[in-house]
Amino acid sequence: MELFGIWVTAFLTLCIYSFLYRDNPFYRFAEHLFIGVSVGYGIVLSIHQGFIPFAWDPFWAAVKPFWPGIPREAGWMGLLKLIPIAMGLLFFGGLSPRHTWLIRYPSAILVGFGSGISIPLMLQTFIFEQTRGTIEPFAAINAGTLSPWGIVEAVLMVVGVVCTLTYFFFSVEHRGPINWLSKVGIGFLMIGFGSAFGNTVMGRVALLIQRVDFLLNDWLGTIF
């Protein structure tokens, strides 16, 4: 079974690499099989690891005390969980064009909760903490604990952050000093994007190396 698996894997890998020559039926076969299998996997995991623990189990726990023949252990409070289950069921409204508006109810709860929880936490994580990180080195300069090179880096960081923000600041026209700051900001952004590109290349090449390693050693290793 393991050997068969290696051959299936190798065949499908080569089907996908055939796209490098040109689009062809082998590639399309593999591509569509991949979509089907991955959606199937997602459905199974969503049922077993999502629906059952989050929807079915609370539903059963809520109605069980009222089921004939089962002793009443829990009180009426368990029935509260039926509200979100009913809200979730409204998503099925999306299956009929006339009832699509029903989706708005569960969506509104999720969006409202998500917005409410994210506002204070995003302020803390992304605004306060990042501003602190930019200013804090100057406290070290004041205390005399930062090396001359460290001071250069601290100043460079503030210049970089301010200039990058200036580039994204569209409320004033980019003229004169603002234009210069914005141009310096573009320079910093280019360095940021350049480093992102360099790192992305590393990531994609790693994927290729792993596949070639499989083909040369695991698959061809079964033949030679």
Added chain:
Amino acid sequence: MRRQVPLVLCFFFGVTIILTRFSPHPFSQSFYEEVNSWALIIFPFAFVLATVTLIRSHVTRIRRRSEHWQYSFIVFAGLIAMVVIGVPFGPQHPVFEWLFNNIQVPMDATMFSLLAFFIASAAYRAFRARTFEATLLLVTAIIVMIGNVPIGDLIWSETSSVKQWILNNPNLSARRGIILGVSLGVISQSIRIILGIERSYLGGGD
């Protein structure tokens, strides 16, 4: 009813959750915990829509005999095989795991590895030092690429240090500028959503 009630729900849950953040009272905390558990229950249902949309699009392709419509049968074959085994027997069934490990895993990794070829080709054709900004981008990319691999330090012993300095300093400043800008945008958008000014999540219609 169709628009006003969702707007009220969104406002109510948004504002009350913000308030719970500033109140350590047990009632406030248990309210927050209860609402979080509600959201967890609601969330998996949204997956139904995504799945049905995909199935519908392939059914439509077959019905209309669109280009390459025959391949939609392969989508269904893969999907049905996984569901027929996985739903009754669970995701730890050996056949289900075999299909995942020998079909989905290698194809997913191979699809993304194709990008290595396209990146190399695009870099050769389009990565040109036409302007000062483009040169900055190009030089940084080269330093990072060489600094990321062991051969970089063989070429010049400081390559990885220079790469690390770039990531720690100018890259950090640019990223921080982006983070500050984007998060200010997201926060203001969240406030607009709670106040009912931004309503695009309700979709079109009445």
Added chain:
Amino acid sequence: MLDKLMNIDRRIVFILVALAVIIPTKLSVNLPVSVSEPTQKLYDYIDDLPAGATIMIAFDYGPASLPELHPMARAVLKQCFEKNIRVIGLTLAADAPTLANTLMEEVAEENEAMVGEDYVFLGYRPGGTLVILGMGNSIASVFDSDYSGTALAEIPMMENIKNYDQISLLLDLASGSTTEGWITYANAQYDLRIASGVTGVLISQMYPFLQTGQLVGLIAGISGAAEYEDLIDTPAKAMKWINIESFVHLLIVGLVILGNIAFFIRNRQEE
């Protein structure tokens, strides 16, 4: 001649890339790696934890990122098992549970770690940030059982673990924006210490969080994984692959330089 060079068929570039991978794969090249500061920080943090401490590993990646993130997961798990640090595995990615569960079982077997005592894999729950927030109140309210269906109450190592208060570190192995989610919803809300291991695409955007200390440490792509293998003194796949990667990077840099030389010569000729 110059035009021919600049408009070379892309399939020739593809062949060159393939050769740059195939030839070094067959020759075994072994160059030393230099350990970067973010990787060293994470290693030291875990190394300083007392035996019996518990860390969480979030396997937030699917098969597409397996070659980059699996080697680092393997290296960190080995370090933890050798130091008797207990590991709780979980995932926010729907396509990750099989991969993560198999990997944890493999590394545990190699290091004689016992399921339920030294490690547990909780599996997947949908909801992303909701899952992160829910576990801050009670892990059992989100994961009432582990991936194999054993109730949390029956797992010995979970006996005294209620929420993040008993967790020394969360390591997020990410191929998407989950690390920001863990920082926002677990670190800011519940003071949980966060570290990250990310794919190449995400490396650059993690540095602002490293500087502020919101991230304890960072394993940066396949090079970070190779550094970690070096630190635990167990060279494996990442070490092998980063050496092969050297040749592909040299080829790509060479192609970029060649393309630019041709571009400048043609521009000069046109002038």
